[in-house]
Amino acid sequence: MKTHITNQYLWVIALLLCAGNVHAQFVKGLGDKAKKAAERTVERRVERESSKKTDQAIDSIFSGKKNKKKEKSTGNIPENKNNPVSNTDQQNPDKINSNPDFEPGSKVLFVENFTDDKEGDLPVNWNTTGSAKVTRMAGSDAKWMELSSPGVFIWDKVKNLPENFTLEFDLYVPSTFSYYDYPLWIVIGNMKNKRELMIWEKYKEKRGKEKRNGLLLMLHPQEEGGKKSGYSEYEIWENSEKIAFNKIKSLNRFNVNNNKVKVQIWKQKQRLRMYMGEQKIxxxxxxxESGQVLNTLLFSRYEAKDGNYxxxxxxxxxxxxxxxxxxxxxxxxxxxxxxLFSTNSSAIQPSSDATLQEIAAILKENPSLKLTIIGHTDNAGQKExxxxxxxxxxxxxxxxLTKKYGIATDRLITDGKGDTEAVSDNTTPEGKAQNRRVEFLRN
Structure with a gap:
């Protein structure tokens, strides 16, 4: 086992040396701007490959200790009453060999569920260079924003982004979606003003004049050749230069059969992770870049067959x-x-696992620590x-904490305050989300 890990590190060192030689030949004769872009591309490629090999080495050690899990279907989304879809829209069980490590941000900044928006209208908190509208799916109370035309769709409430944040949303496409329908791009970037919206229209680029600065993440539910699997790409732009990009295929968590999925994005300083259906992609x-200013969240898409939105x-x-x-x-x-809990329920959602695991680790590292756990709600419903x-x-x-992580029951006391200790305004979705919280007090 030790020899195996050592070989992995030797591989990384060899890669670094090789990358240095290739890098020297590649940037020779280029201008300063091109050199910088080339250097950044090589750095990213070396780090990505070395990180992958290191992960493989570590995974090989623990692979015998982890049990493969069967994940059950999360269910299909019902037909859209305005754009009917077939009843073949369903989730299939899928086997994965690792636990999701996504940890939702602990402080809600904004939420958007379109509750107060009128069906058929553009949501009030969004702007677009195309057209979008609020709609419902038959048999469901949830509202959705339909990206109805080519264009850019920007979340106006977001004026700046913290250094560390998480973004989550549900994504759906009809089962009739084909490879020839264009994909969805998610943009985390920086814009000086609204006039720059046009530079994120993926298929209307003016080559070399985009002034782009940020990250694009792409999702599509079907590969070429009619394969029933999705694919994804990313592009990194710095000062109009696309300095890195890559593509992965055979995504089984999002495709024309598994056509409703939870997308989760986690930014930690320079690092970004993306998950689909709790699987890291x-x-x-x-x-x-370290300290890079980001102030924009938007979606971008191009044309598709009518109804394939x-x-x-x-x-x-x-x-x-x-x-x-x-x-x-x-x-x-x-x-x-x-x-997070299911609506009007005390059932804990799976995405809470990372936070609970962190609390358990703190308790295990500090054997004398005792906590009071206090639940809080928003003001929806009766106070009692x-x-x-x-x-x-x-x-x-x-x-x-006691049954899953082995924390002694006498170290934890529980209480609840209902909606009596609000920390934010209960008249907005963001305020309600902030009030739905769990507190841990040291005894």
Whole structure:
């Protein structure tokens, strides 16, 4: 085993030396601007390849200790009453060999579920160079934004992005979507003004004049040749130069059969990870320059056959700057929106696992530490029901920590405050999301 790991490190060193020689030949004779772009591309490629080999070495050690899991279907989305889709739109079970490590941001910044928007209208918090409208799916209370035409769709509420954040949203396409329908691009970037919206229209580029600065992530539910699997790409742009790009195929979590998926994006300083259906598809250690300013979240798509549109819903942007360990041990209090529950229920959603695992690790590292877990709700519903629900949710968190992670029950006390201790305005979706939280107090 030791020899195996050593060989991996030798491979990385060889790659670095080789990359240095290739790099020297490649940039010879280029101008300063081209040199910089080439250097950044080589750096990213070397880091990506070395990171992949290191991960493989580590995975080979622990592969015998991890059990493969069967993930069940999350169910299909019903037909769109305005754009009917076939009943073959369904999720199939899929086997994965690792647990998702996505950790939702602990402080909600903005949420978008289109609750207050009129069906058939462009959502009030969005702007576009094309057309979009709010719609429903038959049999579901959720509202979706239909990206109805080619263009750019920008979330106007987002004026700046923190250094560390998470973005989550539900994505849906009809099962009739084909390889010849154009993909969806997700943009995390920097714009000086709204006039620059046009530079993110993927298929209307003016080569060399885009002034792009940011990251593009692409999703498509069908490969060429009629294959029932999706694919994804990314592009990194710095000052009008596309300095890195790549493509992966055979995505089984998002395709014309599995056509409704949760997309999760996690930025930590320069690093970016992307997940689909809790399966990691991208891990880019140098997706951004250190200290790069980002102020824009938008979607971009080009033409498709009538009815073959992209739909998004339940958009959640949250910062992930809070350090649970520091807050609990030094300040004695930690509050998080990252432990999520089903609506009007105390059932904990799977995306909460990373946060609960972190709390459990803090407790294990500090055997004398005892915590009070306090549930909070928004003001929807009757006060007595909210109080009971908040107590039940706190109890669910305790139960998870004791049964799944082995924390002694006498180290955890539970309580609930219902909607009596709001930290934000309950009249907005963002305020409600911030009020739905779990607190951990040091005893």
């Amino acid at each position: 991208w891990d880019l250690p140098q997706a951004f 992209f739909y998004i819903s339940n958009v959640r942007l949250a910062s992930s700057d809070d350090d649970a360990r520091s807050k609990i041990l030094n300040e004695g209090r930690y509050s998080t929106n990252a432990i 029901n909210n109080l009971a629900l908040s107590k039940q949710r706190a109890a669910s968190v305790k139960n998870e």
